[in-house]
Amino acid sequence: EAGVAQSPRYKIIEKRQSVAFWCNPISGHATLYWYQQILGQGPKLLIQFQNNGVVDDSQLPKDRFSAERLKGVDSTLKIQPAKLEDSAVYLCASSPKTGRNQPQHFGDGTRLSIL
Amino acid sequence: AQTVTQSQPEMSVQEAETVTLSCTYDTSENNYYLFWYKQPPSRQMILVIRQEAYKQQNATENRFSVNFQKAAKSFSLKISDSQLGDTAMYFCAFKIETSGSRLTFGEGTQLTVNP
Numbered sequence A: 001e002a003g004v005a006q007s008p009r010y011k012i013i014e015k016r017q018s019v020a021f022w023c024n025p026i027s028g029h030a031t032l033y034w035y036q037q038i039l040g041q042g043p044k045l046l047i048q049f050q051n052n053g054v055v056d057d058s059q060l061p062k063d064r065f066s067a068e069r070l071k072g073v074d075s076t077l078k079i080q081p082a083k084l085e086d087s088a089v090y091l092c093a094s095s096p097k098t099g100r101n102q103p104q105h106f107g108d109g110t111r112l113s114i115l
Numbered sequence B: 001a002q003t004v005t006q007s008q009p010e011m012s013v014q015e016a017e018t019v020t021l022s023c024t025y026d027t028s029e030n031n032y033y034l035f036w037y038k039q040p041p042s043r044q045m046i047l048v049i050r051q052e053a054y055k056q057q058n059a060t061e062n063r064f065s066v067n068f069q070k071a072a073k074s075f076s077l078k079i080s081d082s083q084l085g086d087t088a089m090y091f092c093a094f095k096i097e098t099s100g101s102r103l104t105f106g107e108g109t110q111l112t113v114n115p
Helices: none
Strands: A005-007 A010-013 A019-024 A031-037 A044-050 A053-056 A065-068 A075-079 A088-095 A110-114 B003-005 B010-014 B019-021 B024-026 B032-039 B046-052 B064-069 B074-079 B088-096 B109-114
Touching: A005 A088, A010 A019, A019 A088, A019 A110, A031 A075, A044 A065, A044 A075, A075 A088, B003 B088, B010 B019, B019 B109, B024 B074, B032 B064, B032 B074, B046 B064, B046 B074, B074 B088
Parallel strands: A010 A110, B010 B109
Antiparallel strands: A005 A019, A019 A075, A031 A044, A031 A088, A044 A053, A065 A075, A088 A110, B003 B024, B019 B074, B032 B046, B032 B088, B064 B074, B088 B109
């Protein structure tokens, strides 16, 4: 079974620029998550999708972050404009369905550096 | 709101010995799930073990076992016969039993296994 695919692996941009990350979940997984992991901290959920609908985006800074999951499969996370504090690893995860103890399967993440 | 605390930022152990990582959490919920994830330098989060709060029996997975103390809100991870490949960041995580609920992570413990 192929795992969660993310690209790019690394990205370096200057502040105020825009950036986009892509995630392709495990085939058949209905739930998709985007996490932000700042260096030295645990991951923090940014947004959760169930199919192509948003379940939880309460911790997403909506003034600069946006995410979509068209057709309920792959997803993109965008930051516009980027700030220095956005430097982090962005992890995508998927699970078969939401709720209960469905384990989340993670991708390798995208490391974003803001200059 | 749920919180997860890992009080040991770093730990080290000799190869083949046993080590225990601590985790405490705070919640007013009665039904929830607890997880330990491992994150090697490759950045991919890997599920190590999980525990349902309604189960009194502690979960075990090969060399990994937990000591779940519900009243004390404690969930420690024991790694027996430590191997060099166990070197990684370990995160404790919590999820309440509600459809769509988020996974809340602790700050992590960096474990180093020394030869």
